[in-house]
Amino acid sequence: MSVDQGVFRPASVDEAVSVLARLPDARLISGGATLVAMINARLIEPAALVSLAGVDELHGITENPDGGWRIGAMTRHRDVAAERRFTGTLALVQQAASLIANATVRNMGTIGGAIAHADPGLDYPPALVAADAQIEIASGKGRRRLPASEFFVDWYATALQSAELVTAVHLRAASDGVGLYHKLARVSGDYATVSVALTMSSGVAGIATRAAMGACGPTPILLEEANALLSGSPGESELNRAGELLAAAADPVDDVRGSAEYRRLLIPRMLARAFTEARAAIGART
């Protein structure tokens, strides 16, 4: 493995893990879209950088035999945004990627870097939670997988332990249905003020819905109770009740993007808009 000016360049995941185990204050660098900006602002001063650019298995999107997908951690937002094979309920992952920041950031930033940073205003976390994605994590002991809903644990905090890294995001095979990601931002390219990610499919028992709200708490908010209300044959009162539950579970910040109160107000409205659009799209198909 080459080392140049404090930048380690491992060729495999095992090599990367061994550097992290040896240098706990080293930071992994993938696309650098956020990390380099933070270093420039002197917010962090890593002892060393471990570049994942040369680790082949982290690159690219592959289809599993069961129809599911493996998105390598180093896959850039641009490539997920351009991925037309994410159809049906999985379309929300492609939509979320296409709404991240701007073209420059999408050309640099990676899915693994984004979720490991776990900024609450990011687009991927709610989309991956709604899609019931699994996060693949490597350590010296091997690999483990966690549901996205358990990966995000607090403000800027994930389930990653020291000397662990995200190696991939796994998506289950798409269901025939709709996946939507809506983002409300002050201007195009900003972090979300509030976002909603939703999947909906229809079956004999009516519709099945999974909704996650982004940017209104430390982690994406998904409530089984709200999903149950939004499934079957929900009417307006169920939709309103689900919105109330999600707003009550929110813990939004007050910042330049909006007050906490404003964000709580947006949650039921954004949910209703996404739900109505998804339902209309399903109805149009059947």
Added chain:
Amino acid sequence: MRIEGSFDIALPRAAVYGHLTDPGLIAACIPGCDQIERISPTDYRARVTIGMGGIKASFNLVVEVTSEQPPERVLSQTRGEEGSRASMLAADNEVALEEIDAANTRVSYVSDVSVTGRLGKFALGVMKKKVESLGREFAERLRERIQIQPAASSAPEAVPQ
């Protein structure tokens, strides 16, 4: 930013007041506080380290007690900086004790904090959440320590250096 909170302690107000003006005890209850020393009858120097999302900041603080009104209220001002002066912190603090009954006290605190410099650039909304959670942790630690100990009077001489 304004940080507010309150918590209840199962001790009489005068006893709680004695604990809250014991810098050694307070330092032990503040998450990330590894040093405190008394530098004058009203001034204390402390070091507090906080971290979030890979960002670590270690502040050298001077806390000046500006008004003591036992057993009801303590006012103080905090001024501080990171070692490299990369961020500055200033805060006006008020701690008020309210008697719930003879054996229980409600502690309320309000702090008006401003942070400038490198940390001022970083998600202040989230930082406020972090500080609020530190406030809850402080309350828990304090409760654990003083509710099991006999009420002691203030003992600033016993401050660890």
